[in-house]
Amino acid sequence: MDIFDEIRFIARKTQNPYLKEARSAGQKIMGYLCSYVPEEILHAAGFIPYRLRTVESLGTEKGDLYYSALNCSFVRHCFDKAVRGDFDFLDGVIFFNGCDHSRRMYDNWRDLYRERQAGPGFLHMLIAPHKISQTALNRYTDELSKLVRALEESFGLKITDQKLHNSICLYNEKRSLLAQLFAMRKGEKVPLTGAESIRLVLALSAVPVEKAVSLLEKMIDACQDRNVAKPGDLRLFMAGGCMEEADHMQLIEDQGAVVVADNLCLGARSVHTPIEEDLPPVPAIARRYLTHLSCPRMVNDFYSRSHYFEETIRDFSVDAVITDKLMFCDLWGGEAFLLKSEARRLGIPILTLEREMHGGGAGQVQTRVQAFFEKIANLTQDDA
Ligand code: SF4
Numbered sequence: 001m002d003i004f005d006e007i008r009f010i011a012r013k014t015q016n017p018y019l020k021e022a023r024s025a026g027q028k029i030m031g032y033l034c035s036y037v038p039e040e041i042l043h044a045a046g047f048i049p050y051r052l053r054t055v056e057s058l059g060t061e062k063g064d065l066y067y068s069a070l071n072c073s074f075v076r077h078c079f080d081k082a083v084r085g086d087f088d089f090l091d092g093v094i095f096f097n098g099c100d101h102s103r104r105m106y107d108n109w110r111d112l113y114r115e116r117q118a119g120p121g122f123l124h125m126l127i128a129p130h131k132i133s134q135t136a137l138n139r140y141t142d143e144l145s146k147l148v149r150a151l152e153e154s155f156g157l158k159i160t161d162q163k164l165h166n167s168i169c170l171y172n173e174k175r176s177l178l179a180q181l182f183a184m185r186k187g188e189k190v191p192l193t194g195a196e197s198i199r200l201v202l203a204l205s206a207v208p209v210e211k212a213v214s215l216l217e218k219m220i221d222a223c224q225d226r227n228v229a230k231p232g233d234l235r236l237f238m239a240g241g242c243m244e245e246a247d248h249m250q251l252i253e254d255q256g257a258v259v260v261a262d263n264l265c266l267g268a269r270s271v272h273t274p275i276e277e278d279l280p281p282v283p284a285i286a287r288r289y290l291t292h293l294s295c296p297r298m299v300n301d302f303y304s305r306s307h308y309f310e311e312t313i314r315d316f317s318v319d320a321v322i323t324d325k326l327m328f329c330d331l332w333g334g335e336a337f338l339l340k341s342e343a344r345r346l347g348i349p350i351l352t353l354e355r356e357m358h359g360g361g362a363g364q365v366q367t368r369v370q371a372f373f374e375k376i377a378n379l380t381q382d383d384a
Contacts (some may be wrong), residue, residue: 003218004196010206011199011246014056014086018207022048023089027208028155031093031120033102035269035295036128038285040171041144042094043209044163045151050090051205054078054244057358066108067101072326073357074242075101079108082119092122092154094147098297099331124150131300132290141286148282164281170209172274177216178204179271184223185260186316191223194238194259195250201266202244229258234373235317237309238262239339240324241295241332248355251362252322255369261316263308269293296335305335306342313348320376321350322369326357349376 001009010016019029030047032039039049054077060067063080081087082105095106106125112118127143129136148159178201184191192200200219204212229235234257243249243264253259262268273292276284293308294301312318321343325332336352343350351372355361 003215003222007196007199007203007215007219010203012055014053014081015089016203016206018211019048019050019089022208028091029089031087031090032096033094033105034096034098035265035292036098036289037094037096037126038144038289039209040164040167040275040281040285041147041151041159043167043170044159045148045155045157047091048208049205051202052078052087052093053202053206054081054357055202056086057081058084066111067104070328071101071104072242072328073359074326075105077357079105082109083112085118088119090120092120092124095123095125097125097127098295099329101328122154128290130297132294132298133300137283137286137290140290141283144282144286161281164285165277167209168275168277168281168285170213172277174204174209174212174216175271175274177213177220181216181220181223182261182268182271184220188229189225189227190229190235190258190260191226192219193228193250193253194236194262195246195253196228197259197262198243198246198249198264198266201270202246205266205270230256232256233258234319234376235260237313237316237318237321238264238267238324239309239321239336241265241329242326242357243324245358248324248362248365251365252369255366256373257320257369261312261318263293263305263312265295268312269295296331302335302338306338309339309342310346313346318348320372321348322353322372323350324353324355327354349379 023029028047029050030042031050031052033052042049054074057077057080060073060076060080062083063076066079067076093109097103106123109119109123113121124147126147128140152159236257236259238259244266249259273288275288294305323336323339325336340350353365
């Protein structure tokens, strides 16, 4: 199996052979929900961090017993899987107040555990402020210290500074390799598609970090002379939150584009900002996670996101932008609106899409994207 097939295989499964192997060797696995949950702390506690996912979801029927139809389809699919027992291999789950929909999963999962003893007993709610400031940083550092204590007390272990330091170095290495790979998309030759990059980040968040580093090294090797861009393909920037459906991304790219940059949860957000290795570990982790390329949940950080947007459009020679949000996602609804005016200011074409996770609608997406790309082609001809 070559590296691309291996990544595809891991990405489309809830579990994978590396997790199963680690579990049989006695290692514990800790689920988490969001890019603001520091994997370093979970790793230093001896767990394999595992990002919860909706792949292989059978629907939202069971999740809908706990959620309302006005909640986004990511949380409904994800919790449906929890009710069905798909995440029973986890030893705990760390939840996060990313948005109200995802925060609610903590309450629902506790109910599920109380009612049916389903899933792991260790459920921890991590809170991060919605603003970036010194006060917020102090608060988040306290929250991370609480997480450290909760893990130590519940599992009878000790998370030393030395262990944290080792984990920080490993995750910095993973981040830096991914950043190196993503930066290779700046050039005319684009070594991997947007669909492949989603699969890659999804796969990396479900294997031991040491394995992730070796997969990334193989991927960088395999990408050296690779070019997936076809002549005439538009270079796209993809903006959005919870997107795991590589096929959806592939459908967009198949209309005549290649995604060269993004600010997706399973994308650029995982590569930005290393953790400072020579500072006390918990405050250093807090600083990185509070100030990395932010999600729209951070209400006073649009300026940084728009700066990243502008810089990336220039550095990656982006021709067009697509924002793609889930229905009922207010965070990305607001962000898409703001990005639209930023795109207008920068003179770059932008299309706004909305979807249900694993919700089909391929024909409609295809038509809208085709029309958007044709409009850009016509504009370019008019300019010539
Ligand atoms: S898609 Fe939006 S509403 Fe759903 S979990 Fe993500 S941020 Fe929250």
